[in-house]
Amino acid sequence: xxxxxxxxxxxxxxxxxxxxxxxxxxxxxxxxxxxxxxxxxxxxxxxxxxxxxxxxxxxxxxxxxxxxxxxxxxxxxxxxxxxxxxxxxxxxxxxxxxxxxxxxxxxxxxxxxxxxxxxxxxxxxxxxxxxxxxxxxxxxxxxxxxxxxxxxxxxxxxxxxxxxxxxxxxxxxxxxxxxxxxxxxxxxxxxxxxxxxxxxxxxxxxxxxxxxxxxxxxxxxxxxxxxxxxxxxxxxxxxxxxxxxxxxxxxxxxxxxxxxxxxxxxxxxxxxxxxxxxxxxxxxxxxxxxxxxxxxxxxxxxxxxxxxxxxxxxxxx
Amino acid sequence: xxxxxxxxxxxxxxxxxxxxxxxxxxxxxxxxxxxxxxxxxxxxxxxxxxxxxxxxxxxxxxxxxxxxxxxxxxxxxxxxxxxxxxxxxxxxxxxxxxxxxxxxxxxxxxxxxxxxxxxxxxxxxxxxxxxxxxxxxxxxxxxxxxxxxxxxxxxxxxxxxxxxxxxxxxxxxxxxxxxxxxxxxxxxxxxxxxxxxxxxxxxxxxxxxxxxxxxxxxxxxxxxxxxxxxxxxxxxxxxxxxxxxxxxxxxxxxxxxxxxxxxxxxxxxxxxxxxxxxxxxxxxxxxxxxxxxxxxxxxxxxxxxxxxxxxxxxxxxxxxxxxxxxxxxxxxxxxxx
Numbered sequence: 001x002x003x004x005x006x007x008x009x010x011x012x013x014x015x016x017x018x019x020x021x022x023x024x025x026x027x028x029x030x031x032x033x034x035x036x037x038x039x040x041x042x043x044x045x046x047x048x049x050x051x052x053x054x055x056x057x058x059x060x061x062x063x064x065x066x067x068x069x070x071x072x073x074x075x076x077x078x079x080x081x082x083x084x085x086x087x088x089x090x091x092x093x094x095x096x097x098x099x100x101x102x103x104x105x106x107x108x109x110x111x112x113x114x115x116x117x118x119x120x121x122x123x124x125x126x127x128x129x130x131x132x133x134x135x136x137x138x139x140x141x142x143x144x145x146x147x148x149x150x151x152x153x154x155x156x157x158x159x160x161x162x163x164x165x166x167x168x169x170x171x172x173x174x175x176x177x178x179x180x181x182x183x184x185x186x187x188x189x190x191x192x193x194x195x196x197x198x199x200x201x202x203x204x205x206x207x208x209x210x211x212x213x214x215x216x217x218x219x220x221x222x223x224x225x226x227x228x229x230x231x232x233x234x235x236x237x238x239x240x241x242x243x244x245x246x247x248x249x250x251x252x253x254x255x256x257x258x259x260x261x262x263x264x265x266x267x268x269x270x271x272x273x274x275x276x277x278x279x280x281x282x283x284x285x286x287x288x289x290x291x292x293x294x295x296x297x298x299x300x301x302x303x304x305x306x307x308x309x310x311x312x313x314x315x316x317x
Numbered sequence: 318x319x320x321x322x323x324x325x326x327x328x329x330x331x332x333x334x335x336x337x338x339x340x341x342x343x344x345x346x347x348x349x350x351x352x353x354x355x356x357x358x359x360x361x362x363x364x365x366x367x368x369x370x371x372x373x374x375x376x377x378x379x380x381x382x383x384x385x386x387x388x389x390x391x392x393x394x395x396x397x398x399x400x401x402x403x404x405x406x407x408x409x410x411x412x413x414x415x416x417x418x419x420x421x422x423x424x425x426x427x428x429x430x431x432x433x434x435x436x437x438x439x440x441x442x443x444x445x446x447x448x449x450x451x452x453x454x455x456x457x458x459x460x461x462x463x464x465x466x467x468x469x470x471x472x473x474x475x476x477x478x479x480x481x482x483x484x485x486x487x488x489x490x491x492x493x494x495x496x497x498x499x500x501x502x503x504x505x506x507x508x509x510x511x512x513x514x515x516x517x518x519x520x521x522x523x524x525x526x527x528x529x530x531x532x533x534x535x536x537x538x539x540x541x542x543x544x545x546x547x548x549x550x551x552x553x554x555x556x557x558x559x560x561x562x563x564x565x566x567x568x569x570x571x572x573x574x575x576x577x578x579x580x581x582x583x584x585x586x587x588x589x590x591x592x593x594x595x596x597x598x599x600x601x602x603x604x605x606x607x608x609x610x611x612x613x614x615x616x617x618x619x620x621x622x623x624x625x626x627x628x629x630x631x632x633x634x635x636x637x638x639x640x641x642x643x644x645x646x647x648x649x650x651x652x653x654x
Contacts, residue, residue, distance in 0.1 A: 062443030069432045145392055146427040149420055151412035152444045313394040313408055315332060 059152045063160030071168050078165075079172045085128060086121050086176065089243060093117035096245070097184070106249045111187025112275070116246055118177055118186050120271045124243070125173045126166055127206040127266055131158040132213035136220035136227045144312065155214070155305070162210060194276050197283055201270035204290040209237075209266035211297035218301070221308030236261070242268025248277060262293040322403055322496060322528045323366035323389065329397035330359040330384050330552075358384040360552040361398060366530065368495075371522050373543030373560070374532040377647040381552040382532040386498045389530070390420040402496055416445055419494035421485050423504035430474045434484045437473070438491055445492035452491065459487045462517050479510035486514070490521070499531040503538055515541045536639045548646065555646065560639070568642045571616045572600065572635045573609040578628035580605065589626040590619050610637075 071078055096113040099105060108116065135158060138144050147154040216233060219226035238244055240258040247258040247268050258264045269286045272278050278286065336354050337347040359381040366372055374382045387393040388400055391407035391414065400407060405414040429437045442452040460466055463483045468476065473484060482502060489497065499518070503511040519542055522529055533539055539546060539560060546563060548556040556563050575586070583599050586607055590597040597619060601608040611619050616634060623629060 056444065056446070058446055059444035062440045066429065066432070066436065066440045069436050070429060074431070142425060145387075145422070146425060148392055148410065149390060149415060149418075150444055151415040151446075310394070313392060 056152050056156065060156050060160050063157055064164045067161045067164035068168070071164065075168065078168050081130070082125060082169045082172045083176075085125060086173065088238065089117050089121045089124060090180075092244060093184075106246070107277075108246065108249075109187060111185060114181075114184045115186035115188040116271060116275050116277075118181055118184070119188075119274050120242065120267065121177055122173060123202060123205065123270050124267055125169050126202060127209045127270075129158075129162060129206075129210040129213045130165060131161045132210070132217045132230055133227060135214065135217035136225075139218075139220040139308075139312070140224060148309070148312075155301075158214060159210075162206075188274075189276060190274070191276065194274055197287075198270055198274040201273045201287065201290065204287070204294055205266050205270045208262060208290060208294045208297055211294065211301045212262060212266070215297060215300040215304045218304040218308050221304075221311050233263075237263045237267060240264060240268075241266055242271060246272070246277070248272075259289075262289075262297070265290040265293055320368075321365040322368045322370075323364075323530070324401045325365070325385075325389075325399070326363045327361045327398035328359055328363070328385065328388065328395050328400050329357070329361050330381070330388060330393060331396045332356045332358055357552050359388070359395075359549075362549060362552070362554040363398075364547055364554065364557055366528055368528050369522070369526040370545065371519075371529045371531070371543050373539035373546040374530055374549070375536075375539060375546055375643065376549040376555075378534075380549045382549060383500055384552075385549070386420065386500055386530065386532060390418060390498050391415065392420075416492060417494055418496045418498065419489040419492070420498040420500065421489040421502055423482070423499075423501035426473075426481060426485060427488055428473045428481065428484050431472055433470045434473055434487070435469045437484070438487060441488055441491055447492050451493075455491055455493060456487070459490055459521075462520060463487065464513075479506050479514075482506060482510075482514065486517070493525065494527060496528045497530075499529060499533075501533055502531070503533060503535055511535065511537065518542055536643060540639060550646065564636050564639060564642050565613070568637045568645070569613050570610050570637065571613055572637055573611055573616070573620060573623070574631075574633045574635065575607045575609065575623060575627070575629060576605055576631040577607065578630055581607075581627065586623075586627065589623055 093114060096105070096108075096117070097110045100108065100110040100113055102110070104112070138147065138154075144154065147157060213230060213233060216229045217226060219229060240247070240250075240254065240261055241263040242258075247255060247264050250258055258268070265286065269290065273283065273286070332355070333353045334356050335347070335351050337343045337352065362381075362385065374386070376382050384393060388395050389402055389407050391410040394408045402414070403417060405411060407414065407418075427437075427441075428434060429440075438456060439452075442449075442456075447455070460469070463486065465480070465483045465487075468480055468483070473481060476484070486502070502518070503514055506514065515538060518529070518531075521527065522542075529542075531538065531542060544559060546556070546558070546560045547554065548563065556566070577586075583602060586609070587597060587599065590609060590611070596612055596615070598610040599607060600610050609619075620632065620634060624632065
């Protein structure tokens with residue numbers, strides 16, 4: 001039966017969850033035993049899992065693959081989304097590169113600005129958590145019910161969709177950025193330290209942006225239009241995370257705010273790391289801030305999640 | 318004695334519902350001070366269900382059926398009383414509990430619309446960490462029972478309601494739950510699809526020994542599947558026992574259908590039937606066939622008299638249709654003794 005099914009569906013057969021033939025059990029031999037209750041089938045490792053945030057790698061990986069399967073059906077939509085997200089940084093790239101002209105502003109030359117914004121386009125795409133926007137709808141329209149019935153914390157759905165999404169967006173963004181780099185000639189001096197430091201800075205930036213958005217999105221358990229706060233977060237990121245201008249170029253109060261608030265650590269900081277704008281002290285302070293804000297975001301997420309589900313199970317979905 | 322799979326004791330659920338008068342003024346006022354009313358969705362109901370039982374949960378809309386099911390599935394926290402399913406407090410939603418139950422909602426879908434069901438099934442198999450061999454065996458079995466081989470590779474969005482429901486059932490049973498909560502699984506389906514799903518559910522219950530609680534507004538579902546029914550109304554348990562018993566308890570009357578050789582007026586028939594204040598009522602009269610409603614106790618005497626005094630061609634004694642019985646309870650809100 002499975003082989004037939006596989007044959008019929010050639011279109012996206014390569015995306016299908018691969019499954020080796022030896023997993024197939026020949027025929028249905030004893031029908032009564034096939035459908036016997038599973039208590040005897042449960043392995044001890046299953047019953048050992050009990051808390052709500054268990055890691056379920058099999059489930060998580062399956063969700064990632066599911067998201068890919070769904071998205072290949074709509075790839076042009078996601079490419080359009082990715083294109084839309086590139087536009088504001090591109091505009092500011094041209095504004096600053098033009099303003100710099102032959103001179104430099106705040107230490108950045110024309111080529112420096114091009115490099116900064118091209119890296120920012122990549123970092124912005126990699127850290128943008130579009131799944132946060134759907135959490136509220138899931139809660140409002142009762143989708144949370146089926147997620148809560150599964151032996152897998154719903155945050156895994158969002159996380160898996162994130163991981164899957166990054167891959168799809170990168171298929172579009174990396175070639176486009178590469179072409180832009182060929183045309184616009186960025187000035188980027190990569191050092192080993194900067195490159196090595198960039199990787200954890202990027203990972204932390206993504207985690208921070210994801211959990212920060214997620215806890216805000218969980219406010220949908222209480223308020224119907226909690227996603228207004230996500231729009232506010234996007235606005236603050238635009239202003240304070242190095243999009244409208246590198247944070248070093250922001251006027252006094254805004255610059256201080258950008259260093260204190262979490263938003264710079266979601267986008268701007270990893271860009272500054274890779275483009276070599278930071279000295280050792282700046283790097284360390286940045287990482288410390290990233291870790292501290294991530295801890296706050298995860299704590300807020302955990303609190304909101306528990307309180308939210310408690311409320312949800314009190315009022316009904 | 319076999320231990321009960323589901324134990325519910327004095328279970329209560331009260332919702333706090335915000336309320337306000339219509340109009341802008343009231344809307345503004347409610348911004349400052351919100352008023353709440355308490356709605357008792359479930360009031361102190363108690364019952365137990367043994368492993369492998371197929372129980373029908375019936376009651377009018379808003380009776381508290383779905384609320385009770387949601388409490389048992391772990392989606393709602395009760396405001397009072399106790400519930401244990403296989404020893405678990407459902408609302409703790411421990412993963413080893415969730416792995417052993419399943420809830421299929423007739424009006425909600427857990428299938429992914431854009432991809433063929435086979436892909437959704439595999440994701441669920443992984444989430445529930447079903448061993449691959451067992452997964453394939455269960456899937457083959459369910460697909461054969463539901464006769465849905467041809468559906469596996471088409472996107473779910475192109476499915477009819479009945480086809481989607483088949484998928485929901487497969488999705489809900491892939492991990493071989495011990496307890497299955499079915500909330501109106503036949504909602505909106507045509508009669509033959511309803512019948513097919515009923516056959517499937519009966520067969521699956523027989524083969525697997527799964528414990529099932531089913532809610533449905535289609536009495537045919539309940540009659541076909543549930544040897545035992547629990548009736549709730551306004552959140553209270555009104556009846557718990559065999560469906561047949563409900564009809565007898567509730568409807569202390571029977572229907573006598575008569576076909577007479579030549580036409581008789583209503584009065585003539587009633588005169589023949591009634592005696593000593595025994596009550597009979599003509600329910601219907603058309604084409605020479607008459608339906609009488611008579612008290613259960615007086616049925617034998619009245620039947621005998623009718624046969625003696627009227628030129629009867631055909632006579633049958635029947636229980637009232639279950640729909641009529643249920644309707645009467647829903648209207649009156651109580652089960653008469």
